[in-house]
């Protein structure tokens with residue numbers, strides 16, 4: 032590479048200003064993205080340090096006028112540079128402006144003073160606090176002593192937690208607490224300042240258990256192999272495929288402990304929905320105050336504080352969803368991604384990065400390694416483990432050989448034939464009666480994808496699909512059935528093309544109808560509903576789950592949010608009302624998502640000592656993802672799914688890049704989509720297959736019309752090259768300049 036694009040100022044507003052320099056002979060092959068260099072700046076002979084953002088062979092200006100880089104500011108790449116290199120990779124891979132990419136990886140500085148209620152809490156046991164207080168009184172450190180005493184008084188009153196807690200504002204007013212005193216007490220480790228949105232660490236140092244159990248041989252074998260392999264320099268990601276309750280979390284913690292022992296740090300990504308107190312508690316219990324967390328309820332300022340604590344070395348293990356990946360640790364050793372198949376790891380904002388891919392890149396940049404874990408790995412990851420890109424480990428049994436749930440599949444076509452048109456099949460109803468009679472709990476699960484209304488026959492189960500894309504067509508306005516990939520359209524069928532039955536139509540059902548039907552069928556039962564409507568208010572989610580876990584209800588009805596991660600030992604029956612809902616969601620990952628949901632849903636039944644049963648109702652009992660889920664057979668599912676992906680050239684057999692086009696003006700959008708396709712075709716190559724433009728699942732959202740164009744290709748590099756070309760071309764396109772255009776490499780969630 033001959034040139035380097037350099038950023039000299041990383042204050043936020045100027046992130047997009049890069050300057051190009053010539054790479055001198057002695058730095059050829061040495062210079063890497065993220066390195067800090069010295070460069071001449073302006074005409075006054077000034078020298079500045081800057082970061083290398085990108086290496087390139089394309090000269091943006093007059094080659095003769097480019098100045099050379101003077102030299103490296105320091106050897107190697109420091110933290111800031113590592114994150115900048117990651118941003119450059121994200122921009123290149125996923126498509127966005129450099130500004131958007133840098134803002135994603137670098138914590139945004141606190142700008143406005145936030146009014147958050149802060150709490151001052153005791154960070155030590157009462158005995159330790161009392162000893163410290165006596166010492167302070169002896170030394171006449173009255174300001175500190177006053178605060179400590181007030182906290183101890185509080186601790187005495189607050190029996191339940193036994194931990195003293197004061198409101199920061201009140202302590203300032205009534206006890207004369209100053210910032211200096213608070214800082215000193217924090218440094219001494221006596222108090223902790225927290226806001227209520229941060230989970231408090233409920234574990235006292237004396238309760239931290241370094242080795243709570245001896246690992247089982249299967250767990251220990253994984254730990255030993257990963258530790259030995261990585262120590263020998265093999266930093267390939269590890270994929271742990273372990274059934275629910277097989278002890279994966281204990282393996283993660285053991286690996287993290289080994290990394291901490293080397294003086295390095297750890298990041299643990301978990302889906303937000305699993306970020307429950309229970310999970311966090313296990314990490315606190317194991318690692319004490321070295322643990323901290325990030326979650327979506329934190330304000331920007333609190334998030335920044337958490338990142339600063341990590342930067343200063345006060346925290347060694349950061350737990351959180353996707354964005355915790357950018358925790359500024361200087362000696363990162365391991366990144367764990369639990370439930371690696373979860374769709375929430377894919378960002379929905381530009382750059383639309385996948386946290387798994389970005390984690391692997393960050394680990395590569397700083398010499399760390401990645402551990403992925405799931406009971407139902409993504410097809411992408413499992414395929415990579417088969418190619419040897421990831422190292423696969425398996426935990427096929429639950430700890431203590433606890434039983435897996437029993438699964439039954441009910442054919443809804445049979446129910447119709449027998450004249451049962453209710454939401455509950457005869458078998459599900461029978462089991463519900465049985466459980467209610469025994470005082471056991473039931474979960475009813477509707478795996479609705481929200482908007483997709485596919486068209487199917489209730490008599491024979493036939494689903495109308497796109498002849499070109501092999502995904503189900505969705506019912507749109509005006510009686511049209513539409514393919515969300517290629518735009519193929521046809522009139523809604525009045526009769527089933529397969530059996531001639533008139534029982535054909537859009538498949539729609541809501542949690543409210545289910546709850547009503549359950550109330551009608553079981554008049555005495557106490558029913559809770561959890562979905563988007565009932566969880567909209569703050570804390571709605573937690574309140575419903577808590578009520579259910581306290582057995583204040585017999586039946587919990589909900590969407591996918593009820594099946595993930597929650598442990599309800601009282602539940603012995605899970606009913607999946609219509610597996611077809613996610614199976615025919617109209618995108619190429621529908622079968623994969625269905626398999627994952629069904630296995631997880633079944634995993635909810637019988638977590639306690641009483642064995643559980645899952646009933647899966649469907650019109651497609653022969654579909655491989657339902658057959659495999661019922662048998663809890665991941666490999667069988669994977670083989671058939673991979674065949675489908677290979678046949679249709681969907682990821683991971685190929686790469687799929689989406690171009691989303693958005694505008695408030697429908698007519699202009701149609702015209703723009705046409706122009707975009709023209710442009711796309713002018714720079715395409717035979718290896719790239721262009722599909723669309725088409726209406727996505729949501730063709731209008733908040734008054735914004737949306738179109739999508741797809742490009743398929745087995746070579747990612749060709750798509751990246753095409754994207755770079757398009758990104759350079761777009762600013763000059765007058766017709767397209769008013770649209771919001773976004774790239775999405777290997778989309779995961781339907782647009």
Ligand SMILES: Nc1ncnc2c1ncn2[C@@H]1O[C@H](COP(=O)(O)OP(=O)(O)OP(=O)(O)O)[C@@H](O)[C@H]1O
Pocket residue numbers: 244245246247250273274275276277278279280281282406430
């Ligand atoms: N070696 C062990 N000895 C005793 N108990 C263990 C051991 N390993 C795990 N457990 C316990 O078994 C249960 C399941 O383990 P864990 O949560 O680690 O499994 P998991 O695979 O992460 O589960 P899930 O997929 O449901 O999140 C936990 O209660 C855990 O404390």
Ligand SMILES: [Zn+2]
Pocket residue numbers: 488489490491492493527528529530531532
């Ligand atoms: Zn039919």
Ligand SMILES: [Zn+2]
Pocket residue numbers: 497498499500501514515516517518519
């Ligand atoms: Zn199609």
